[in-house]
Amino acid sequence: MKENSLNFPRYNRKKVFITGGSSGIGKATALILARSGADVCIAARNQERLEKTRAEIESEKIRIDQKICMMTLDISDKEQIFHTILKVIQDLGGLDILINNAGATYPGYLADLSDEVWENLMRVNYSGGVHVTRACLPHFIKQRSGHIVNMASTLGFMGIFGYGPYTASKFALVGFSECLHQDLLPYHINISVVYPPDTDTPLLHEENRIKPAETRILAGNLKVMQPEKVAEIMLRGILRKRMTIIPGTKNYLINLLFRFFPGLVRSIMESDLRKYYAKNPI
Numbered sequence: 001m002k003e004n005s006l007n008f009p010r011y012n013r014k015k016v017f018i019t020g021g022s023s024g025i026g027k028a029t030a031l032i033l034a035r036s037g038a039d040v041c042i043a044a045r046n047q048e049r050l051e052k053t054r055a056e057i058e059s060e061k062i063r064i065d066q067k068i069c070m071m072t073l074d075i076s077d078k079e080q081i082f083h084t085i086l087k088v089i090q091d092l093g094g095l096d097i098l099i100n101n102a103g104a105t106y107p108g109y110l111a112d113l114s115d116e117v118w119e120n121l122m123r124v125n126y127s128g129g130v131h132v133t134r135a136c137l138p139h140f141i142k143q144r145s146g147h148i149v150n151m152a153s154t155l156g157f158m159g160i161f162g163y164g165p166y167t168a169s170k171f172a173l174v175g176f177s178e179c180l181h182q183d184l185l186p187y188h189i190n191i192s193v194v195y196p197p198d199t200d201t202p203l204l205h206e207e208n209r210i211k212p213a214e215t216r217i218l219a220g221n222l223k224v225m226q227p228e229k230v231a232e233i234m235l236r237g238i239l240r241k242r243m244t245i246i247p248g249t250k251n252y253l254i255n256l257l258f259r260f261f262p263g264l265v266r267s268i269m270e271s272d273l274r275k276y277y278a279k280n281p282i
């Protein structure tokens with residue numbers, strides 16, 4: 001069978017664990033994987049939403065013996081993570097791919113954001129990914145194979161007004177992934193980092209309610225992607241063992257531009273901000 005956006009036969013019988021699999025990009029990924037014959041386990045905090053999504057994923061299975069399971073898990077709680085991962089590996093009968101996708105955001109004027117926001121985003125987006133990865137490592141190292149996927153963001157390679165805590169947490173996750181890549185080389189464990197632009201999910205809808213006007217102006221330069229498209233590009237990138245996966249053409253070009261001409265990108269953003277302050281003095 002040929003690969004297409006709805007079906008990736010090479011994932012047939014792969015065992016995949018997705019944090020944040022009950023919504024948005026994680027859910028879109030789980031649905032494609034189920035249609036491709038993978039055994040899938042999703043995790044998140046809200047049990048009701050998990051159960052609803054699990055039923056949707058179940059209805060996409062293509063094999064009678066295909067396993068679709070769910071775990072209630074808060075990745076900011078380190079104690080919960082270690083025994084949950086053991087249960088995931090037991091329920092799936094192994095593990096081939098971990099997708100560290102769960103994440104949170106809270107944009108705002110940096111001086112106004114509370115300690116709780118600064119600490120929580122680091123706990124979820126950075127430490128959560130680190131601890132879930134560390135809990136899976138003994139299994140991957142023992143089987144001498146595996147693939148770990150960390151969900152960063154456009155804000156994992158550049159900063160944008162109002163996203164301080166989120167950007168810092170995604171940069172930290174990217175730094176961790178860079179080292180992990182080299183550390184795990186002898187064990188044939190692959191690492192991918194995904195850098196999506198704004199994607200049409202409940203997370204984006206929620207942050208759109210509270211974004212400062214300046215953030216709206218700068219972030220509005222990138223087209224909003226659909227979660228299904230991000231999931232498809234990520235799944236293709238994993239099959240190709242890509243370390244860096246950048247969904248969206250404009251997002252990709254901005255990454256290149258920022259990498260080679262960071263001063264130019266900063267001055268374009270600063271000029272947009274200056275125009276805004278000229279019309280709206282503080």
Ligand SMILES: NC(=O)c1ccc[n+]([C@@H]2O[C@H](COP(=O)([O-])OP(=O)(O)OC[C@H]3O[C@@H](n4cnc5c(N)ncnc54)[C@H](OP(=O)(O)O)[C@@H]3O)[C@@H](O)[C@H]2O)c1
Nearest residue numbers: 020022023024025044045046074075103153198199201203
């Ligand atoms: N949407 C975008 O514009 C965008 C752009 C770039 C990168 N991303 C990244 O993509 C990933 C997925 O985001 P999304 O847009 O698909 O968001 P979403 O639709 O809001 O989904 C987030 C998922 O993460 C789970 N989650 C949140 N906090 C958690 C925690 N502490 N423990 C366990 N699960 C948790 C949520 O379920 P519960 O609330 O029930 O726990 C949900 O399943 C995130 O890492 C995000 O930073 C998103």
